[in-house]
Amino acid sequence: MGAMRMPLPLMALAVVSAGVAQSALCAPEKMDAIVQTATAMQLQSVDTPKPGANQILIKVYAAGVNPVDWKRRPTQTTLPSGSVLAPIPGYDVAGVVDSVGTGVTNWKAGDAVVSRVTGAFAQYAVVNAEEVAPKPRRLTFEQAGAMPIAGVAGFALAEGANIQPGQRVAIIGAAGGAGSVAVDAAHAKGAKIIASAHSSQHSWLKEQRVEELVAYDKDNVAARIHGVDAALNTADGQADAALGYVKRGGYLVSISGLPTADKCTAAGVTCVQIRGTVPGKTQGESLRMLSRLAEDGKYTPRITKTYPLAEAAAAQQFARTGDSMGKIVLIVDPAKSKAH
Ligand SMILES: NC(=O)c1ccc[n+]([C@@H]2O[C@H](COP(=O)([O-])OP(=O)(O)OC[C@H]3O[C@@H](n4cnc5c(N)ncnc54)[C@H](OP(=O)(O)O)[C@@H]3O)[C@@H](O)[C@H]2O)c1
Structure with a gap:
């Protein structure tokens, strides 16, 4: 009798390596990834990482671009599973679970997810299961790929400011990746x-229903913004100026530095520095809060430009010029990135 033929989905389950993954799609041994060399970012074929205990392997469909991608140089990393991850830039992914490590019970192969990872600019990425959030069903994978870093930062800015309905809130850098999310999050609170x-x-911000606009390149900003209930700062080097916009008893929340504690105290302003999460929450909890906001229709990532994975260097260069609005996303799987 010849070998028994299995239907394809069963075959996919059967290729799981013993003891590592409980269920799996079919991650190949090699994947395409952007690798940071001494002088450039290059598309290379590298080993596909394997999930260790309590980790999942994500098949990446889209990956967001952030300033931290060029501020923090990626290094080669040995994962808990023993796989060696090449120096791959990027932190934001949306995709589907390919396989899960031992101990993972809340995710299974095929689940649509979004996460902050190490090595996002690749076809596959490994992450601790607790850091993953469900992809909001109303967003495409392309939109969801922009959520983790800038989305959580913009959401955390509004969460940290104790915003009450009707309050006047200044957003410094409102058209940027984090600022454009802070616009949605502050609006959702009635600001x-x-x-x-x-x-x-x-004109782009007017389309986002922003009530008042000040041009940092033309206007005297301090003369236009004063006595606000809260200032949410996303612009590098602007935290001290933003403190002056806030009334006594108000909040200055920043993702890009703060004035000294003495200056905040003298101004009678509560100063809050955001460090990658909503205050008091983990990265995973923060991302799941943001995912619910998106599912409720109160936050939609604003993608203004996309690039194929192979053009990661060009995407980064465009983001760095300062001409960008909203988010730039790398399309890793063009066949899936527009799907919901
Ligand atoms: N602490 C955290 O958790 C956290 C999380 C995410 C990001 N960050 C950091 O926060 C910063 C912003 O991140 P991002 O992703 O939003 O970057 P981004 O997309 O580059 O946005 C920054 C925005 O600030 C604007 N801007 C620059 N100078 C300004 C000024 N003087 N007044 C008003 N707006 C000004 C920029 O406008 P132009 O386009 O005209 O330059 C741009 O729209 C970066 O330094 C990033 O590394 C921190």
């Missing part, structure tokens, strides 16, 4: 927004 952004970005 009226005064946004500081480059004059070239004002």
